[in-house]
Amino acid sequence: MEEKTKKKKIRSYPILILSGFYVLLFTAMLVYISVYSYDNRQELMDNSYNTRQQILLNQNSRGRILSRNGDVLAYSESDENGREVRIYPYGREFAHVVGYSTNGKAGIEALANYYLINTSIDLSQKVALDTKGQKYPGDYCITTLDVNLQEVAFDALSARKGAVVVTNPKTGEVLAMVSKPDFEPGTIKQDWDSLIADTSPDARLLNRATQGLYPPGSTFKIVTALAYIKEHPQDYNNYRFTCSGRFTFDGESISCYHGENHGSVDFVKSFAESCNSSFANIGLGVSRNVFSQTLDQLLFGKELPIDLLYSKSSASISEATSVGDCMQLSIGQGATSVTPMHMNMITQAIANDGQLMKPYFVSSIKSEDGKTVKTYSESVYKRLMTADQARILQSMMKEVVEQGTASKLKGLSYTAAGKTGSAEFTNTTTDSHAWFTGFAPAEDPEVCVTIIVENAGSGGSFAVPIAKRIFDAYFGVE
Amino acid sequence: MKLYVTEISKYVIDAFLLAYVIAGFYTFKFKTEKKRKGLYIFQIICMFAVQSSCFIQIIARTGKPVYLFFFAFQIVIFASVLMLFYVIYPEGNRLLINNTCLLLMIGLIIITRLSYDRAVKQFFIITASFIIGFFIPEIIYRFDFLKKLTWVYAGVGIMAIGAVLLYGAATNGSKITFTLAGITFQPSEAVKVLFLFFMAGALVEAKELWQLFLLSVVAAGHVIILVLSKDLGSALIFFVIYLALVYISTENVGYLALGLIFGMFASVIAYRLFSHIQVRVKAWLDPFGDIAKSGYQLSQSLFGISSGGWFGLGLYGGSPESIPYVYQDFIFSAIAEELGVIFAILMTLVCVSTFMMVMYEGYFLKDRYYRLIVCGIGIAYIFQTFLTIGGGSKFIPLTGVTLPLVSYGGTSVLVTIIMIMIAEGVCMVRTDERYEAMEKRRRRMAQKAAGRGEKAPVKTAAAERSKDGRKD
Numbered sequence: 001m002e003e004k005t006k007k008k009k010i011r012s013y014p015i016l017i018l019s020g021f022y023v024l025l026f027t028a029m030l031v032y033i034s035v036y037s038y039d040n041r042q043e044l045m046d047n048s049y050n051t052r053q054q055i056l057l058n059q060n061s062r063g064r065i066l067s068r069n070g071d072v073l074a075y076s077e078s079d080e081n082g083r084e085v086r087i088y089p090y091g092r093e094f095a096h097v098v099g100y101s102t103n104g105k106a107g108i109e110a111l112a113n114y115y116l117i118n119t120s121i122d123l124s125q126k127v128a129l130d131t132k133g134q135k136y137p138g139d140y141c142i143t144t145l146d147v148n149l150q151e152v153a154f155d156a157l158s159a160r161k162g163a164v165v166v167t168n169p170k171t172g173e174v175l176a177m178v179s180k181p182d183f184e185p186g187t188i189k190q191d192w193d194s195l196i197a198d199t200s201p202d203a204r205l206l207n208r209a210t211q212g213l214y215p216p217g218s219t220f221k222i223v224t225a226l227a228y229i230k231e232h233p234q235d236y237n238n239y240r241f242t243c244s245g246r247f248t249f250d251g252e253s254i255s256c257y258h259g260e261n262h263g264s265v266d267f268v269k270s271f272a273e274s275c276n277s278s279f280a281n282i283g284l285g286v287s288r289n290v291f292s293q294t295l296d297q298l299l300f301g302k303e304l305p306i307d308l309l310y311s312k313s314s315a316s317i318s319e320a321t322s323v324g325d326c327m328q329l330s331i332g333q334g335a336t337s338v339t340p341m342h343m344n345m346i347t348q349a350i351a352n353d354g355q356l357m358k359p360y361f362v363s364s365i366k367s368e369d370g371k372t373v374k375t376y377s378e379s380v381y382k383r384l385m386t387a388d389q390a391r392i393l394q395s396m397m398k399e400v401v402e403q404g405t406a407s408k409l410k411g412l413s414y415t416a417a418g419k420t421g422s423a424e425f426t427n428t429t430t431d432s433h434a435w436f437t438g439f440a441p442a443e444d445p446e447v448c449v450t451i452i453v454e455n456a457g458s459g460g461s462f463a464v465p466i467a468k469r470i471f472d473a474y475f476g477v478e
Numbered sequence: 479m480k481l482y483v484t485e486i487s488k489y490v491i492d493a494f495l496l497a498y499v500i501a502g503f504y505t506f507k508f509k510t511e512k513k514r515k516g517l518y519i520f521q522i523i524c525m526f527a528v529q530s531s532c533f534i535q536i537i538a539r540t541g542k543p544v545y546l547f548f549f550a551f552q553i554v555i556f557a558s559v560l561m562l563f564y565v566i567y568p569e570g571n572r573l574l575i576n577n578t579c580l581l582l583m584i585g586l587i588i589i590t591r592l593s594y595d596r597a598v599k600q601f602f603i604i605t606a607s608f609i610i611g612f613f614i615p616e617i618i619y620r621f622d623f624l625k626k627l628t629w630v631y632a633g634v635g636i637m638a639i640g641a642v643l644l645y646g647a648a649t650n651g652s653k654i655t656f657t658l659a660g661i662t663f664q665p666s667e668a669v670k671v672l673f674l675f676f677m678a679g680a681l682v683e684a685k686e687l688w689q690l691f692l693l694s695v696v697a698a699g700h701v702i703i704l705v706l707s708k709d710l711g712s713a714l715i716f717f718v719i720y721l722a723l724v725y726i727s728t729e730n731v732g733y734l735a736l737g738l739i740f741g742m743f744a745s746v747i748a749y750r751l752f753s754h755i756q757v758r759v760k761a762w763l764d765p766f767g768d769i770a771k772s773g774y775q776l777s778q779s780l781f782g783i784s785s786g787g788w789f790g791l792g793l794y795g796g797s798p799e800s801i802p803y804v805y806q807d808f809i810f811s812a813i814a815e816e817l818g819v820i821f822a823i824l825m826t827l828v829c830v831s832t833f834m835m836v837m838y839e840g841y842f843l844k845d846r847y848y849r850l851i852v853c854g855i856g857i858a859y860i861f862q863t864f865l866t867i868g869g870g871s872k873f874i875p876l877t878g879v880t881l882p883l884v885s886y887g888g889t890s891v892l893v894t895i896i897m898i899m900i901a902e903g904v905c906m907v908r909t910d911e912r913y914e915a916m917e918k919r920r921r922r923m924a925q926k927a928a929g930r931g932e933k934a935p936v937k938t939a940a941a942e943r944s945k946d947g948r949k950d
Contacts, residue, residue: 011841014726014734015853019837022860026830029864030823033871037784037819049769050781051800055791127481 042114063116063138120367137368144173161454163208169348171378172357210310213337217423220332227294247277252324272404283330344450351445354390415442420459436463498524585884618903628679664889678850681727711879762875782811790818805886833860
């Protein structure tokens with residue numbers, strides 16, 4: 001019929017096009033709104049300009065923070081005036097890593113804030129609490145921290161300034177993180193003004209483990225060695241050098257620690273005995289391009305995959321770098337700086353055959369009535385080097401224990417590997433920060449430890465004993 | 479008990495609104511109002527269920543019986559509007575009136591939660607608007623001479639917004655309001671309707687290129703005055719109406735492309751010239767960068783939208799009052815916060831279905847003049863909705879316009895109800911067209927049958943009309 005053909009005729013293209021356009025536009029907008037508000041809900045809630053946090057705090061009491069074994073690291077309680085107070089049973093021990101929730105937020109308190117102030121308990125429980133006139137308990141978070149290791153690290157650092165990071169290289173779990181000097185988290189509100197007013201180098205609020213930038217000293221030889229292995233994959237072992245306690249090239253010179261004369265050394269021995277002269281020479285034997293690539297690969301000057309506040313490490317080399325600076329870089333001095341956490345991550349990657357797992361602090365979030373709200377599982381962040389390169393570095397770090405500067409870790413019930421460092425931080429004196437970064441057992445690494453003790457002396461004498469105490473505690477050796 | 483009520487009602491509200499929205503889109507499957515009747519009745523049930531659940535939540539949270547009376551008055555008014563409309567204009571489109579009522583209800587609920595006094599004021603404005611609105615379809619249908627006043631509309635429109643530019647009061651740096659005898663008007667809203675009639679008339683008259691040019695100059699005059707008044711949102715709406723209507727009328731994509739290119743140049747020039755536009759764009763790109771000042775509104779709005787989650791914090795559960803201008807520009811954020819993102823999305827889909835129905839009516843209309851009017855209404859409505867929701871959610875830069883029917887504000891509600899009623903009047907014109915076409919066909923078929931000497935089926939158009947059967 002005539003009418004039927006007419007029916008199919010498009011009456012107006014513009015109306016169809018305009019209608020279709022707006023329908024698509026609204027679809028895009030609604031998808032955007034859903035995705036944006038869902039993805040950014042934590043960040044938006046944590047914003048200090050968001051007054052809704054206060055609504056949640058009036059309704060829920062802040063959730064607890066537990067160690068990996070269920071020890072309570074932080075909880076909230078009402079005082080006699082009905083005000084909520086935060087209590088930290090371990091006091092200063094966990095001050096930096098657990099952080100605080102008044103006067104701004106830091107540490108895990110900041111990291112897990114969104115969950116700690118929200119509650120996922122059942123409606124019936126809420127009703128029961130309502131009738132009693134009580135607040136709802138916020139969800140609690142189970143961390144990856146180990147109280148025993150944390151206490152050992154805390155005690156071992158004693159009254160010195162510095163930091164200790166203990167991690168599991170296979171999973172990325174952070175087992176302990178200590179930074180000194182510290183503060184008393186329970187009274188931070190009262191102490192705040194004096195903490196802020198304090199301009200001494202103590203910087204008590206600074207988490208040195210993630211924010212402290214130190215010259216890496218000899219621990220950086222790991223990086224230089226990796227660059228050399230990359231440059232000479234076949235014949236790096238043919239390297240020979242005769243150390244006279246001092247190396248001079250192009251008018252620039254580098255001395256060994258305390259002017260020690262290492263004699264004839266090969267590649268592994270240079271590393272094990274931490275011969276500065278030889279490593280300055282090794283550094284000059286690496287093309288600038290490969291060196292620079294190695295630095296990039298090891299995340300120098302890059303974002304790190306950690307959720308706490310941190311500082312970016314810096315180390316750089318280019319064609320324009322002078323010979324002197326290149327030699328300084330090779331032994332981790334000069335303008336080079338690194339955070340203990342970053343050094344630990346490089347060690348983790350070596351221990352885990354080149355693969356860096358994303359370090360994490362929180363393993364799960366649960367509601368007080370036992371529901372699991374969220375679990376965080378291990379995830380690969382990135383491969384920092386090939387498995388072969390990692391294994392070469394592992395065996396070299398083992399030699400450091402067997403033959404070299406970390407011999408205090410030799411002949412124990414477990415095997416360890418690592419690299420010491422004694423980083424000079426002024427040009428005028430030979431005072432140095434003591435470094436150690438390493439892992440155990442050497443064959444199948446389960447735990448990585450990085451230690452820095454400020455202004456202590458050599459890594460071998462001051463940092464390695466702390467590592468030993470932590471390894472002992474980890475493996476249950478009395 | 480209170481907690482059970484507020485928690486469970488969240489899901490009940492979303493379920494009914496979802497059912498409403500599905501029914502709304504399902505109406506497009508049927509061509510006649512008669513066949514859609516069941517869906518409409520279902521929608522009305524859902525609509526009152528949503529409203530009741532919200533008011534139960536409000537009363538459970540506040541414990542104030544005064545809200546119960548307010549709620550009862552609302553039911554009376556909305557039920558009478560829905561019934562009267564059906565009785566007076568059986569040929570009108572009931573999806574439009576259902577959607578209008580639902581959006582007004584949602585607006586009243588969230589305004590009640592924010593400020594009872596304002597909600598009562600809004601309620602009186604709605605009632606008055608409907609009383610005025612009920613005459614509109616009949617006026618559109620009967621008074622053909624309104625079509626001939628093209629240039630009068632332009633003159634009055636330009637004078638009105640020009641007067642605001644010269645003598646108006648500045649709100650937030652934009653000159654948009656005008657106070658007369660103690661009542662504050664926002665003339666740009668009302669001029670929008672005049673502009674639609676002007677554009678439709680001028681485009682129907684335009685046979686030569688110079689005529690198109692002339693009407694473009696007059697349209698540009700409107701836009702420039704609004705830009706100078708710093709009423710960016712309205713300026714954009716006028717421009718978009720102009721573009722869409724020229725495109726629909728001429729069916730020439732070239733004009734649309736030309737207009738868009740011109741629009742882009744104009745935006746760049748405006749961006750360079752006006753610092754307040756730069757501030758808006760900067761706040762849009764990074765609202766948290768200058769959160770204390772220029773980014774404050776937008777970041778508060780985003781906090782609101784995201785804090786509610788899918789099902790919302792419940793009425794009185796959030797703090798939408800911390801969002802500046804929440805009654806007008808950011809009502810969507812308040813709704814998303816307390817009634818949930820799902821509810822806000824469903825509500826937006828109600829707006830989209832309103833737009834689609836208006837365009838649907840325009841598509842099937844033969845009369846070019848009314849087609850332009852009704853499509854103009856659709857575009858104006860959906861574009862304004864887009865500006866306010868997109869602006870509050872960081873999808874586009876903020877322009878500061880109201881969400882039609884939902885936001886608080888007298889002029890906006892009145893003008894939107896009038897526009898919907900004009901669309902209803904045009905629906906009646908289309909129904910007429912349909913019967914005319916039907917009658918013509920019947921006559922032709924009767925002639926044919928008589929020619930062949932057969933007995934033609936004798937059915938009068940009037941009898942058919944009462945059955946409301948559309949077959950073309």
